[in-house]
Amino acid sequence: MYTQSMDMADTTAPAPVPTAAPEALQSRFDEKIDADQKIEPQNWMPEAYRRTLVRQISQHAHSEIIGMQPEGQWISRAPSLKRKAILLAKVQDEGGHGLYLYSAAETLGTSRDQLLDALHTGKAKYSSIFNYPTLLWADVGVIGWLVDGAAIMNQVPICRCSYGPYARAMIRICKEESFHQRQGFESLMVQMQGTPEQRAMVQDAVNRWWWPVLAMFGPPDAESSNSAQGMRWGIKRISNDDLRQNFVDATVPQAAILGVTLPDPDLKWNEERQQHDYGAIDWTEFWEVVNGKGPCNKERLSSRVKAHEDGQWVRDAAQAYAEKQQARLLKEAA
Numbered sequence: 562m563y564t565q566s567m568d569m570a571d572t573t574a575p576a577p578v579p580t581a582a583p584e585a586l587q588s589r590f591d592e593k594i595d596a597d598q599k600i601e602p603q604n605w606m607p608e609a610y611r612r613t614l615v616r617q618i619s620q621h622a623h624s625e626i627i628g629m630q631p632e633g634q635w636i637s638r639a640p641s642l643k644r645k646a647i648l649l650a651k652v653q654d655e656g657g658h659g660l661y662l663y664s665a666a667e668t669l670g671t672s673r674d675q676l677l678d679a680l681h682t683g684k685a686k687y688s689s690i691f692n693y694p695t696l697l698w699a700d701v702g703v704i705g706w707l708v709d710g711a712a713i714m715n716q717v718p719i720c721r722c723s724y725g726p727y728a729r730a731m732i733r734i735c736k737e738e739s740f741h742q743r744q745g746f747e748s749l750m751v752q753m754q755g756t757p758e759q760r761a762m763v764q765d766a767v768n769r770w771w772w773p774v775l776a777m778f779g780p781p782d783a784e785s786s787n788s789a790q791g792m793r794w795g796i797k798r799i800s801n802d803d804l805r806q807n808f809v810d811a812t813v814p815q816a817a818i819l820g821v822t823l824p825d826p827d828l829k830w831n832e833e834r835q836q837h838d839y840g841a842i843d844w845t846e847f848w849e850v851v852n853g854k855g856p857c858n859k860e861r862l863s864s865r866v867k868a869h870e871d872g873q874w875v876r877d878a879a880q881a882y883a884e885k886q887q888a889r890l891l892k893e894a895a
């Protein structure tokens with residue numbers, strides 16, 4: 562099970578006053594980063610490092626939670642008991658990933674309520690990819706194959722992130738993402754061996770998801786405002802463009818095995834670079850989606866807020882139970 566270190570600072574208590582001089586604290590931190598050692602919650606860290614981690618980890622958590630929706634909509638319509646059970650398990654895994662990641666973000670001193678409030682009021686970002694609709698059953702397979710495939714490409718390097726709780730959470734998440742990717746690919750393999758209509762359905766889904774998946778890796782390196790600092794701090798290990806290229810190179814042979822065409826006339830092997838060339842990504846569309854104007858942004862956010870409000874009774878019951886337990890302990894101790 563994913564755990565945090567047990568001697569964490571109490572985030573409700575006033576922050577301890579550091580005994581060493583600020584320069585000494587900074588140089589100890591820099592030494593650890595240079596030596597590729599982990600920074601733990603109880604260690605001193607620069608405020609900008611803390612803010613960057615809260616930003617990235619919470620965006621990641623929000624993406625996992627919002628990411629339950631596009632596939633969750635297919636649980637009741639999955640074509641067999643087997644597919645329903647697999648999809649149910651996968652969507653539950655995504656919920657679990659969100660919870661590990663909120664826990665990791667909380668170790669940095671930001672409360673779960675603050676993180677959720679930022680999501681629900683539209684202040685926090687989450688991955689652009691989850692603002693696209695799942696129109697067909699084949700979309701569910703394509704999300705597994707391509708979206709989870711892209712997520713693994715991006716997230717395996719984060720297992721080596723300099724912040725201990727994030728790195729440890731990512732190890733388990735990546736193992737589960739690997740199952741997600743395989744189940745998607747296997748579902749598509751079965752559909753591609755079916756009727757012409759089923760094959761056309763898979764191709765249609767691939768056509769719609771390919772470009773948003775490439776954009777999911779984030780803006781080109783030259784326009785990636787956070788990359789240089791994220792790399793320096795060992796939070797980010799591989800750049801947006803390099804991960805995108807690795808993903809294209811890994812996916813082209815998989816598409817050939819499946820028998821689908823990737824919708825890019827410029828996609829071809831470059832002998833000199835020993836990598837694939839690919840066409841231009843529509844960054845205008847990407848930024849529109851990130852800034853709330855994608856096909857499903859409003860629906861995703863309102864469903865999320867409704868789910869949170871509908872769950873208020875669970876939080877109230879848990880709170881009442883905790884208070885009752887506390888009162889009993891106090892009475893026994895008296």
Ligand code: 3HC
Nearest residue numbers: 617620621624687688689709712777779785786787788851
């Ligand atoms: N969707 C929405 N916003 C995005 C984005 C995307 N696909 N890609 C980049 N952005 C945002 C960044 O968050 C940043 O905004 P901010 O400064 O306001 O926070 C801005 O665009 C500029 O991008 P940068 O490249 O400078 O940002 P980063 O250095 O943080 O890199 C990232 C972006 C590669 C997404 C990085 O944050 C990261 O690796 N995050 C962890 C992984 C993650 O969050 N993945 C999301 C998908 S989770 C998932 O797919 C679930 C799975 O179950 C399928």
